[in-house]
Amino acid sequence: MHKFKKANFIVLTIVILTMLLSGCELESSENFQDNIGDLVVHYIDIGQGDSIFIQLPNGETSLIDGGPKANSNVVVNYLKEMKIEKVDYLIATHPHEDHIGGLPEVVKNFEIGKIYMPDKVANTAIFESLLKEIKAKDLKISVPSSGEYLIDTDDLKYQVLAPNGEKYENTNDYSIVSKITFKDNSFLFTGDAEKTSEKEMIGKGYDLTADVLKVGHHGSSTSTTEEFLLKVDPDYGVISLAKDNKYGHPHKEIIELLNKKGIDILRTDELGNIIIKSDGKDIEILNGYSKENSIKETVYEEENYIGNKNTKIYHSPDCGSLPKEENQIIFKSKEEAEKEGFKPHEKCIK
Template sequence: MILPILAAIITASFVYQFNGWLLVLLSLLIIRICCMKNRKLLLLVLLCSFFVVVRTYFYVAALEAPQEKIVQQVMQVEADSLTIDGNFLTLKGKLSGKTYLVYYTLTSEAEKEQWQGPNIVDQVLLSGETQNFEPARNLNGFNQRHYYQSLGISQLLLADSISLRKQTGFHLKNLRQHLIIAIDSKYPPRLASYIKALVIGYKDSEFDEYGSLYREIGLLHLFTLSGLHIQFYLGGIHLVLKRLGLIRETRLVLLSISGGLLILLTGGSFSTIRAVMSFLIAFCCLTLQLALSKLDQWSIMLLGLVFCFPLVLWSIGAQLSLYFALILLYLSDLKLKAWQHSLLFSLCSLPLLIYSFSEWAIVGGLFTLLLFPLFEWVILPCCVVLFIGSFIPLPSFLSQLVAFLFQLVEKVLELLLIPNLTIGKPTFLLLLVLIGLVLISFDRIKADKKLYGPFLVASLLVVSIAHSEKGLVAFVDVGQGDSIFIKLPFKQETFLIDTGGRLTFQQAAWQRRKQKHSSDYQLLPLLKSLGCDQVDHLIITHNDADHMGELSHVLDEIKIKNLYLAKGSQMELRVFLTKVKQTKIHLVTRGDIIGEQLKLHVLSPTVSQGANDDSIVTYFQVNQQKFLLTGDLETTGEQKLLEHYPRLKTDFLKVGHHGSNTSTSLAFLSALAPEYGIISAGKKNRYGHPTAETISKLREQNIKIFRTDQNGMIYYQWSGITKRGEIKQLIDFPE
């Protein structure tokens, strides 16, 4: 069953997005199937492919829609999707058969209080404009389009006005929200957050905060509804039905109904649906005496999941859930001790984990081994009892006991916490090779052969990710700010120039949102995906928040060997600098050189007060390409630069001050004669950067323009072996 179903799914994936390596894999599968000379199998391949491709085509077509204005229309809301953070409201809902993600900025504190009331929101009246989801804006970054469309959400709807409609009465689809409200009203926020996650699969913003430790140590799967939880629920129901003396066929029907209700109450996550389908398929085979192998059962479940949700495999959560289930399937046939099972599962999970997150929680497998029995036999049953206690009186000591258990577990985890190992993101081809080595390893274990060969090859391939022969100069899309990352081939040396950051504005208390670090979504995922666990040289061009606002967080997350500031600018940062540990601080001025393998020449300033014209200007050459990085240098600074370096030329110019009118004079452009002008600016920023005047000057000089607001991350990449280089962009923007 596995071969025709895989062939069908790979064929259908081309309907959504073409991938050359998937085409190669499909070709190999077809060759393998043809070599088997089995007409029934070939017919099954054609039938599965036809139905899955047709289903995927119409599903994708239904998601695609032009941007349009929405005027005073009624939307059916998913009640449990409503969240409020400061003055920012989000929800999901259906309009004319399509599902939208709605963003709305609340206009007053009174309006916020109205939305935060105890009422269940199932309908709203709104106006606004739809907008397509964006692809990844940075290399290896979050792909908004793939993620939301895999969930069946068509577009983003930016609401101009939105008002509550009178509740239309009780609906089964709103039952989950009633349960959430009941739990929140009964227990303290932290405990309520854990109960909601474990029992009904609801993770709110509080869980994002409280569960950060579990996420960091690789234990978040214990709070994700999957095989453990479904086995507990449906297994318990089956035990009761069996004790009642019901025959298998009746039990199968009742378990199917129970599984459907469970999916509804837990929000219909892919991991829950997968686990319910797996349980029911296995029980169906037992009831109907079907001789299907575990792999065939897994394949049927996969086919059913893809037919219901054609883009499910574009979701990281679904990928991990399915892959982990496949590994456990193979491991179930092996006679292993508990620690061997845990170790092998952890190692076999590595390929997809690093492809998804670029890092590996080294102790995650060990803690899973230790904590899994505690969650299975103590914490989960106790949370179910507390959930029931939301509706009937229970002794208060029980909730205190469970809260104490969570506190105890977290204290132990904090004491034994080991930082994750940053490995980098493998290419899709390398991912396939690593998964192939995992499957080969299982065959060798069954044949009682050693694993030295596959383990050695896999280790070398994993190490090679961070030490790629590709060099990189990346103008990272950090919104309205600057950040430039330089990585030499084979990881000889790394540079980071500015960290990006948000400019903050004064707001009333009710408007303030929870503080999130923008670098967690832009800069840091890029560095980790490239296998960068430390930066050799970090340069802060000047003291503006949009250039150094994320400095403190970056220092916390990644080891920085050397930090460079313009001489004089340190006075404004002296309090902050006293807190910097294990990083050498250097004060640079004109004429200094930063780096060893690559020399970054400091061309300006002599002494800095932290202003735009005091930005550190650096010049370097890689692969016979010259780069000039100007920070927020303005026209006065440009003139001084030309006075000191009248023969200065460059191929790549990082346009000063995000392309504002105060920088980039015609004289400066004419003297430098750059081939490419890179502008780092935020999409639809409030300052109007880059200005039409600056764009006109660049075009007048026949300079090819790249803009992070339009093109996402822009990077020059070259091979350390062939020396061949090219400039790339993440988003093709029509000129």
């Protein structure tokens, strides 16, 4: 081999080895560590639940929910891979397991700044586990008021918009709804807030407009009314959910409504982790999503039915009279429901 060829070969080998040994780190650094000054929102593919990690342009971080307990390692590993050491603003939107299940491990593994939770407790093991981890680190829980600003500067605002009441029949309506505005761009995070909470926010006269809406309650028909959607007027609607989930999410009425309004739908069950970046002027999707290739239509191959344990009535998943989640039982067919002694709801089952 000629000397110059041999030298080129050695250089090429070194370059390849360097890429193999450090490529992942470089990619991670480029995507996640070099964004100070930008707003980057990570809708983590957590399965059937919510978990949203936010890199704020001021260098701080926020985590909204932690997904279900079964996938708590997903959130922890996601943050560790990004070399995150501290979560400055931790928000548990409401005490349902698919939102707080992963938070005990988050509190255990990371330095935590402020913790925000609604004034709603749950008699569940996972809720008690979260309180235990918070107490172990001698942290305090703050109950935010609607309209309160977590951050309030000229270019960056982080505001709580709900809940606006003190007592709700449905735990979902206790959800902390928050909005981040960075210069000309804004993101709205709704938890599982349903129609009652949406109506209250509209009645309060809040500026609900946002470029990106985290669609409420995993795309359930119990949330995202047309009136609310008109107020938000988003370009993108992000839905966090698991593929083939037992609740039939997202419900077809919501998909049809989002399509009707010309809103681009981004779903974690189709795209995995969804990462959206804002420089304060433009929105950029970082995970390969393109408007031209977006999947707008949902094919409902199998329809589950949702029974009410108390009334012994079963409903279609898109019914407007679904029971609270804690009172639900899922059936794969009408025959299965009726075999268990449940009767069809007269309005939604034909």
